[in-house]
Amino acid sequence: MFKNKILLITGGTGSFGQKMLRHFISNTDIGEIRIFSRDEEKQDRMRGIFRDDRIKYYIGDVRNSHSINEAVKGVHFIFHAAALKQVPSCEFYPLEAVATNVLGANNLLQSACDNKVERVVVLSTDKAVNPINAMGMTKALMEKIMIAKARVVDSKESTLCATRYGNVMASRGSVIPLFVKQCKRNMPITITDPNMTRFLMSLDESIRLVLFAFNNAEPGDIFVQKAPASTVFDLALAVKEIFNAKSEVKVIGTRHGEKAHETLVGREEMLKAIDLDDSYKIPADKRGLNYDSFFVKGDKELSSSKEYTSENTRRLSVDEVIKKLSELDYIQEELKTKEYVGVSK
Numbered sequence: 376m377f378k379n380k381i382l383l384i385t386g387g388t389g390s391f392g393q394k395m396l397r398h399f400i401s402n403t404d405i406g407e408i409r410i411f412s413r414d415e416e417k418q419d420r421m422r423g424i425f426r427d428d429r430i431k432y433y434i435g436d437v438r439n440s441h442s443i444n445e446a447v448k449g450v451h452f453i454f455h456a457a458a459l460k461q462v463p464s465c466e467f468y469p470l471e472a473v474a475t476n477v478l479g480a481n482n483l484l485q486s487a488c489d490n491k492v493e494r495v496v497v498l499s500t501d502k503a504v505n506p507i508n509a510m511g512m513t514k515a516l517m518e519k520i521m522i523a524k525a526r527v528v529d530s531k532e533s534t535l536c537a538t539r540y541g542n543v544m545a546s547r548g549s550v551i552p553l554f555v556k557q558c559k560r561n562m563p564i565t566i567t568d569p570n571m572t573r574f575l576m577s578l579d580e581s582i583r584l585v586l587f588a589f590n591n592a593e594p595g596d597i598f599v600q601k602a603p604a605s606t607v608f609d610l611a612l613a614v615k616e617i618f619n620a621k622s623e624v625k626v627i628g629t630r631h632g633e634k635a636h637e638t639l640v641g642r643e644e645m646l647k648a649i650d651l652d653d654s655y656k657i658p659a660d661k662r663g664l665n666y667d668s669f670f671v672k673g674d675k676e677l678s679s680s681k682e683y684t685s686e687n688t689r690r691l692s693v694d695e696v697i698k699k700l701s702e703l704d705y706i707q708e709e710l711k712t713k714e715y716v717g718v719s720k
Contacts (some may be wrong), residue, residue: 379477380452382450383408384470388414392410392412400425408430412433416432452589488524497518499517501637504639508631536594536595541576559709563623567627570607574685597657604685
């Protein structure tokens, strides 16, 4: 399937991009993998780590349609991971989030359609469901753009789809690296709300979800990984236990733009979601611009439908959280050193 084919990973210097790159290098006969990002330092570092002639590096920004067009030419498959992901940054600079997450995604999807890319998977987030912050709002619009283009592009030429999942454990923007740093420096572990819940998903699980979507999607589908959850308090206790820390847990209050619980599948989406055991498949809304479908006709089932959230999914105990965290490469690496470089004893 992959012989002589070209894969493009936008935001390819991030944790997802590097993990997916390893998968394709080790497990497929892919012809070429293009890593597209703005970060020349990380690209240079990757050249030293991944010594493989199949990897090509492209400096560019999804905001710039010319640079993305150059990278997309001749490509067969795309994983779109480039995004602004941190909630506080997007809250302070919402137009920057729009420029990258909305307009940049549109540039990528339009270029994919124009170049008849066979399959495109865009990566979304639980924050896109009933969004209350700029990051979630822009990711929700990215999903809408993907679905809109999937409706009109020739499905024999291109299949556009998305995956949606919660915070990947220990990824950029996750609270886990913060908790680890605080434990190793004997600082208080700062949490916003002890009863706040979050889905827990590993990077390997996110890779599997994207590959599942890649292999099984119909145009406009969104795939959602079922995942267990933990309270933020239990997560802090788990990190504290793993690092045998004496740090106190300090509640600092909910930050602007934070939800008490995250939602992976909304109430309306659950009506049409297809249960695939380990995941949900949300088919695209294929209604046309028939206003009766939106304003005149109702749906009695909607009143009894429930969202799929971090509050009503399976809740992990502290011991289960410890087990799940201990399996992460990041945690194992951090356990090898007692203190951060540059911190005096």
